[in-house]
Amino acid sequence: MGYLRSVGLLVFVHITFWPSQLMIVWCRRTDELVDGPNASHITPKALDRWEKRLTDLFEGRPYDMYDAALSDTVSKYPVDIQPFKDMIEGMRLDLNKSRYQTFDELYLYCYYVAGTVGLMSVPVMGIAPDSKASTESVYNAALALGIANQLTNILRDVGEDARRGRIYLPQGELAKAGLSDEDILRGQVTHKWRSFMKGQIKRARMFFEEAEKGVSELSAASRWPVWASLLLYKQILDAIEANDYDNFSKRAYVGKAKKLASLPVAYGRALMKPSAKFMELMRR
Numbered sequence: 671m672g673y674l675r676s677v678g679l680l681v682f683v684h685i686t687f688w689p690s691q692l693m694i695v696w697c698r699r700t701d702e703l704v705d706g707p708n709a710s711h712i713t714p715k716a717l718d719r720w721e722k723r724l725t726d727l728f729e730g731r732p733y734d735m736y737d738a739a740l741s742d743t744v745s746k747y748p749v750d751i752q753p754f755k756d757m758i759e760g761m762r763l764d765l766n767k768s769r770y771q772t773f774d775e776l777y778l779y780c781y782y783v784a785g786t787v788g789l790m791s792v793p794v795m796g797i798a799p800d801s802k803a804s805t806e807s808v809y810n811a812a813l814a815l816g817i818a819n820q821l822t823n824i825l826r827d828v829g830e831d832a833r834r835g836r837i838y839l840p841q842g843e844l845a846k847a848g849l850s851d852e853d854i855l856r857g858q859v860t861h862k863w864r865s866f867m868k869g870q871i872k873r874a875r876m877f878f879e880e881a882e883k884g885v886s887e888l889s890a891a892s893r894w895p896v897w898a899s900l901l902l903y904k905q906i907l908d909a910i911e912a913n914d915y916d917n918f919s920k921r922a923y924v925g926k927a928k929k930l931a932s933l934p935v936a937y938g939r940a941l942m943k944p945s946a947k948f949m950e951l952m953r954r
């Protein structure tokens with residue numbers, strides 16, 4: 671799943687009309703990651719090469735024009751290299767690991783492959799000059815949005831991932847719900863599965879709530895696209911419910927009409943000034 675991330679970013683940019691060199695460069699990099707004649711999967715060697723080029727371009731030694739574009743972004747915005755390195759680490763992890771024992775383990779994976787995107791984005795998007803929020807709280811919200819998106823992605827793709835031998839769900843929680851890997855491979859929507867899924871969806875929504883607290887602190891130009899992507903992705907969870915929790919054989923998606931309807935809602939929310947909530951609380 672992790673290696674599709676860069677493509678996911680391109681979709682993110684498309685649906686949110688948010689042009690950024692940083693994102694576009696990383697989308698392109700997906701091509702460079704793959705080895706072999708079929709170019710169908712990432713190799714550890716390709717990831718090492720990618721990491722080397724990453725450190726080079728951060729030090730102002732771009733290898734090609736795509737590196738140069740990212741190098742330029744890095745010189746213009748206070749972007750840190752760590753989340754980029756961590757994302758590559760997440761891809762390494764994904765090559766070697768197909769089961770997660772606890773939620774903490776899964777959270778770490780989600781941080782590597784998606785939370786990092788939130789951390790990469792904030793320095794480019796910028797925090798509103800009139801924001802009263804701490805920088806740390808804005809980064810926490812950005813991290814939460816990455817985690818929420820990734821958990822949603824995982825819950826949507828349970829069947830598809832299982833058919834590729836991967837289960838991105840906490841094994842301990844599955845066992846507690848009386849479920850096994852075999853149940854997931856069999857793919858039957860049972861009472862146990864529905865109840866397990868309700869808990870997982872609830873947790874993903876908690877991360878969305880955490881993320882929502884930070885969006886109004888972003889610079890004015892970034893708020894609309896971020897709200898739009900947040901509202902759209904969150905609705906995938908509603909779609910899983912509407913499919914009666916069948917994420918084995920049905921792909922939960924948000925239809926065009928709902929997507930369009932979300933845009934003015936997102937626009938309205940984006941008008942909310944930084945720390946409006948904070949100021950409101952102070953006035954009471």
Ligand SMILES: CC(C)=CCC/C(C)=C/CC/C(C)=C/CC/C(C)=C/COP(=O)(O)OP(=O)(O)O
Nearest residue numbers: 674675678784787788791812815819820823884
């Ligand atoms: C909330 C604040 C303060 C800032 C916003 C910070 C941002 C932009 C956070 C979003 C991070 C993000 C877009 C993470 C990627 C998440 C994700 C699950 C992408 C989908 O990737 P793929 O796995 O390639 O998707 P598919 O499986 O659909 O192909």
